[in-house]
Amino acid sequence: MKKDDKLVQEITSREVDFAKWYTDIVRKAELIDYSSVRGCCVLRPYGYAIWENIQKILDAKFKELGHENVMMPLFIPESLLQKEKDHVEGFAPEVAWVTMGGSEQLAERLCVRPTSETLFCEHYANIIHSYRDLPKLYNQWCSVVRWEKSTRPFLRTAEFLWQEGHTMHATAEEAIEETERMLGVYADFAQEQLAMPVVCGRKTDKEKFAGAEATYTIEAMMHDGKALQSGTSHYFGDGFAKAFDITFTDRDNQLKHPHQTSWGMSTRIIGGIIMTHGDDNGLVLPPAVAPIQIVIVPIAFHKGGVLETAQQLCQTLQQAGFRVKLDDSDATPGWKFAEYEMKGVPLRVEIGPRDIEAGVCVAVSRDNREKTEVPIAELAQRVPELLEAYRRRLYEKALQNREARTTAARTMEEVKAQSAAGNGFIKTMWCGELACEEAMKEQAGLTSRCMPFEQETLSDVCPVCGKPAKTMVIWGKAY
């Protein structure tokens, strides 16, 4: 990158140190602050506003599909957590425990929820009796706690915000359909609203959720070539239902166990947005979730008429439904340009005495800094197309990065060489054996990201063991 391209000197360049770049962004763009509790972050107004926008869009979609929001307790009694064996084994190493109430030792210690399957199951056992009670389509927006060994803002924090949907269905088919439908919701959301290309697929047994029969995932690739699991959807079969003794009487008067799903997306996705679209000048936000979609920067606004015109323009754009900010602070224009680029505002509108005389303003896109002169009277009508073109460019750029970093390998030599050449997705066939999956980790440092729904036949044998293989797996290094 040319020196002149980088106008914000305070941010470490992506190419120099991607991890440092990331940390710089989350702090300089005022998304988070660290707190005095290890691994717990403060979500500052600008960071939280992104989450609120994500929430608004997803919540509307969930409700459109018939889901209802509920609030489950924060605590899970140890005995309840232990009802499903695989589940407790998966989560026990990373739960926080409450052992005291005031000054009294509790009779049974309480775990701070790392996820709420057990709580939903306990409740469902109470309220599901008949096929008429099904399906139950519940969701909750909350925070959960996982005592992670190492943490990073958004990507892995001890406490994080998410939504968790938990549904119960009369038949396996219906539950599987729900699992796939919700994965589709996440995939559409990521691609359409966040401009993040994703690969949809199924997790291997090694990577699947503790207690699930099948786990599906959307996998995104970050700018540095590492993978980020960006949303998941699980099919549980009736395993939890049996463990928690959830039964219903079906139409045929038979007592049956319902089939269950759960699915979640967390604030981690914000880390994904940052690492997918951000550049050396700061954040680059997709319009759908940007807290400010348009910033108006008046130039020389102490001169006659500039501020008034800017205020009118701001009002017009707000009435047209956009999230707009007019920055009439007395910082210099150059400072404001850099500031709102750092914050990833999609569109900047400059308006000064020269423009007003000509009846125009200047619209500048965050991603390529391209300037478009637009008649002031037409701006509100032109904004949708400007934002849509911008969104498409973000998507295309991310897709190109992913494709440039995706390779196929047929032998272990190829796998090792491609892995050593840099981060990215490596596609291979796989026999299905855990030993071969572990060998990929040991020999090439790769973990399986997913078995994509869109399969290809690269060869007919597993590159590790040479045995027949029908499944194609995408491997990579993950956040």
Place this chain on the structure above:
RNA sequence: CUGGGUGUGGCGCAGUUUGGUAGCGUGCUUGAAUGGGGUUCAAGAGGCCGGAGGUUCAAGUCCUCUCACCCAGACCA
């Protein structure tokens, strides 16, 4: 958990080797000019040097212990 690194005005850092009056940049406040890519000048305010012990006439600096954060692993939704 393992290895490495860092804690000094709000933020970023120097100072620690060789103990001797706590500094720089930036941000902040006030005033003025400027204003199309982090503008300039002037005047100000702001620090128990992460915490606890110790050595010393004297500790940001040396010793011991501790806490936190960052990075890389390992672990893991």
